[in-house]
Amino acid sequence: MSHILILGGDGYLGWPTAMHFSAQGADVTVVDNYFRRNACIELDVGMLYPVPTLVQRAAIWHEKTGRQIKVVIGDLADPEVMRGLFDGRAEYAWAVDKKFSGIPDTVLHYAEQPSAPYSLINYRYANITIANNLLVTNNLMFSLRDFSRQTHVIHIGTMGEYGTPNIDIEEGWLDIEHKGRKDRFLFPRQASSLYHTTKIMDTDLMWFAVRMWNLRITDLMQGPVYGFETTEAEGDQRLRTIFNYDEIFGTLLNRFVTQAVVGYPLTVYGKGGQTRGYLNINDTLQCVAMSEKTPAKSGELRIFNQIMETFSVNELADRVCNVGRQLGYDVKVQNLENPRKEAEEHYYNPAYQGLVDIGVKPHYLTDEVLASFFHAVETYRDNIRPEVIFRGIKW
């Protein structure tokens, strides 16, 4: 049985991933310090529905499936918490069998502050983002160096590391010919938020560790994710993942569908030509699962662009308007002055073939998928708080 350690197991992607691997029979341990929930309380942003604690969710999962997901509550920016997961000192906050699972075969690293607006609220939130994201990644690198260089790490990076260059975006690497000589380098990176910049710095830490200590790392450069319905959560609402629609933690399509359902005009920032690669939450699970099955080699930093299709903000607003109107909603669009500093019209042509080549079958955003997303959000309509949708955190 493979042992999978999930850092950031309480988050939007961490918890569905934990259930996904557990359902397939893996020995799963999740770690989290409840950063996301605490930030949601501190900043008073709305979640679509309440979510039981990580410990409660693990107990519910066990009651329903007979499988255990071991839970550790701790701050991975503290090196001793991280190292305890490799040398057996970790204390389980929940587990049926509290015996140490041993060195993990695979570590899924989601334990990061994931929001661009959060990282730019002010200098304090900027520092929290930088300190958390870089220390967690560095603590992981040193734990692997000291305890297990064979463990495969799958890190969630972001397409935002590349920014919006005026050339095609390759999958992580670029061959350069300069004055008659050739070499291969990380693709140039230029992020448009501090959060995204920490992901660039993560890549540098990981690439250093791969070069020095022959670690095995897959970096998934993910675009904005949408949706919350995953197979393992079907049939029990208490197992649904955290879903934000507010300005800070909500991603674009999750926000637009929620806005449409509650009659709030869709918040298109600036000209709306900002184009990104999007993916369904179920494809995040697939991409991580396929990467786990076909790990990076020793001394390899393997980079995949984890997106399934690209849309501009305007295109997504149109799609949400059309489907919303067919469902009887009076959906309107408002063009707001862009609170972010970003290109509003730009070239965007990223490669994203690597994950398909290792077996991922994309779920595309069809009208049916969008309609089913509307129906899922409608169930919680009364919980939606319009006042948290836009507060205008400026870059």
Ligand SMILES: O=c1ccn([C@@H]2O[C@H](COP(=O)(O)OP(=O)(O)O[C@H]3O[C@H](CS(=O)(=O)O)[C@@H](O)[C@H](O)[C@H]3O)[C@@H](O)[C@H]2O)c(=O)[nH]1
């Ligand atoms: O109400 C809104 C919200 C966003 N946008 C625009 O939509 C685009 C995407 O915004 P987003 O908030 O969905 O995505 P972003 O801030 O880039 O961050 C999200 O998507 C990233 C992938 S990517 O965008 O870098 O490819 C992940 O890394 C992050 O964790 C996740 O929060 C941006 O141009 C933004 O200005 C709007 O027009 N209106």
